[in-house]
Amino acid sequence: MSVDLTSPAETRLYRVPDAMRRLGLSRTVLYEPMRAGRLRSVKEGRTRLIPESALREYIALLEREAA
Template sequence: MSATMTAPADKLLYKPEEAADILGIGRSMLYELMSVGTVEYVKLGRCRRIRRTALEQYVANLSPENH
């Protein structure tokens, strides 16, 4: 077993809970975004994983609030 751990920024795929933490939103909100296709995910068997690029794309598509 390797003594080094992968830093979160170096991961290619995230669990929904990890992705929600990264985005600063709740897990249920992330699942809603996934269900409507706003955040893309892949299925590995029965597990859903979110690509790092999908998180970056979601953030890039957010519109700034007008105050």
């Protein structure tokens, strides 16, 4: 049995446009925390990818800062 990695439930790495949609942020606003080291990302070839765990950590960081 194979796993369809394109299925939203199975996605582990998000391209920038997908991460933008998940967080509701513009491209410019998304790249700022990546540059500052607040949002982890990885690079595969020329593609910048954001791990699902990094999205969760970033959301938790924002929630802590808002408290």
